[in-house]
Amino acid sequence: MRRGVYANRLVDDRESLQALLMCLPPEAMLARQTAARMHGFGVLPEGAVHVQLPPEVPRPRLPGLLVHHSALPVEPVMVNGLPCVPAARCAVDLARTVRRLDALPVLDAAVRSGTVCRDELIVEAFVHRGLRGVRQARSLALLADGRSECRQESQLRLVLIDGGLPAPEPQIWVLDGDGVARYRLDLGYRERQVGIEYDGLSHLDRDRLRHDRDRANWLDAEGWTMRYFTDRDLYRRPAHIVATVRTALSP
Numbered sequence: 001m002r003r004g005v006y007a008n009r010l011v012d013d014r015e016s017l018q019a020l021l022m023c024l025p026p027e028a029m030l031a032r033q034t035a036a037r038m039h040g041f042g043v044l045p046e047g048a049v050h051v052q053l054p055p056e057v058p059r060p061r062l063p064g065l066l067v068h069h070s071a072l073p074v075e076p077v078m079v080n081g082l083p084c085v086p087a088a089r090c091a092v093d094l095a096r097t098v099r100r101l102d103a104l105p106v107l108d109a110a111v112r113s114g115t116v117c118r119d120e121l122i123v124e125a126f127v128h129r130g131l132r133g134v135r136q137a138r139s140l141a142l143l144a145d146g147r148s149e150c151r152q153e154s155q156l157r158l159v160l161i162d163g164g165l166p167a168p169e170p171q172i173w174v175l176d177g178d179g180v181a182r183y184r185l186d187l188g189y190r191e192r193q194v195g196i197e198y199d200g201l202s203h204l205d206r207d208r209l210r211h212d213r214d215r216a217n218w219l220d221a222e223g224w225t226m227r228y229f230t231d232r233d234l235y236r237r238p239a240h241i242v243a244t245v246r247t248a249l250s251p
Helices: 013-022 032-039 087-097 100-113 118-127 134-141 151-162 206-221 231-236 238-249
Strands: 049-053 065-069 077-079 082-084 169-175 181-189 194-198 225-229
Touching: 013 049, 013 082, 032 049, 032 077, 032 082, 032 087, 032 100, 087 100, 087 118, 087 134, 100 118, 100 134, 100 151, 118 134, 151 181, 151 194, 151 231, 151 238, 181 206, 194 238, 206 225, 225 238, 231 238
Parallel strands: 049 065, 194 225
Antiparallel strands: 077 082, 169 181, 181 194
């Protein structure tokens, strides 16, 4: 599995990580994207196994390994038998080191996973004061919302906020005349009855398309103004998203 580490059968991901840690200094713990996956909020690609070491410990050089030195002391927590950076520390480390559009999805997913709450993220961001990217992490921790259900929903919400619009509410249930929940919207402004949806690949399925059309017609009949966006809008035309939603919110 690794130099000096052998297995007599096929191993799973946890055992593979355990074998790697056996080749590292005893202070090593899983960090960043790898720890986030272990905690249940791995929404960013890993590319390599991320581990953290104290600054005085030399960086090991092993294939598929990315080592981070941390000036802040931290005690690992055991997740599925593996030492990991605690959830709040892991989320804030990512939020201050990845691009802004990817940082909020991490924080939202961390809260949604139940391993950390928003207040803990805010406190942890304060602990990181003086480190690179902490201002970004601190400002986004205030926006963390576990109701967002996917990376693109979080990114769409951030685009609208950064565009100067009020923060939309994630996952709005729309009720019928009998008070029964009929449909749930990705994002929206309940008082203005403006809904916002991200259409990913799943919406290209024929049965899903039929459902979406019925849903759109029902929402229109109930007075909702719906706006739909795709990956092209999100990653290439964010200004178009902001302008479209601003117009929908205009009196």
